Amino acid sequence: MEDESIEKQKLSAAEARNTLMLRLVCYFGMSYYTIIVLTLVIALIYSDFITMLGMQYVPEMALNRSDVVIYLIAGLILNGGAAAGLFMILRKMHFGLPLFILSALLVIGFQFLPSGMGGWQKYAIEILIIFIIVGFHSHGFRRWPAEMPNLSGKTERI
Numbered sequence: 001m002e003d004e005s006i007e008k009q010k011l012s013a014a015e016a017r018n019t020l021m022l023r024l025v026c027y028f029g030m031s032y033y034t035i036i037v038l039t040l041v042i043a044l045i046y047s048d049f050i051t052m053l054g055m056q057y058v059p060e061m062a063l064n065r066s067d068v069v070i071y072l073i074a075g076l077i078l079n080g081g082a083a084a085g086l087f088m089i090l091r092k093m094h095f096g097l098p099l100f101i102l103s104a105l106l107v108i109g110f111q112f113l114p115s116g117m118g119g120w121q122k123y124a125i126e127i128l129i130i131f132i133i134v135g136f137h138s139h140g141f142r143r144w145p146a147e148m149p150n151l152s153g154k155t156e157r158i
Helices: 002-016 020-045 047-057 065-090 096-115 120-141
Strands: 147-149 155-157
Touching (some): 020 047, 020 065, 020 120, 065 096, 096 120
Antiparallel strands (some): 147 155
């Protein structure tokens, strides 16, 4: 009897874990978005310098400091939301996947508006991260039943 309960505990612990590939992709995505968040924090510290460079090299955009700060804070919130969504996916919280997808798609849109298709590699990486995480996340929650019917109609133990 004790052996059965120990086996059930091991089985439930194994089922509770995310798949290895989902964890690896989540860790990669978290590091990707966290590095962007750290870069945006540094950019917020030097927002005056960024504004001066913008006014010098692209005067037609007529950037002022408040526009730059708003843009950086919005990027900080969206990238932080994507990283938080990935963390929530790893913790098996149900709101993690929608938060990540929404934040990542808004990040893509937020980057696309000012720059267009220039630097398309960042869009490819972010879209690839989204597709891989959604694929591995849905695969991790789809469990095979203990018994499956075969072609003859009889059930077999898997």
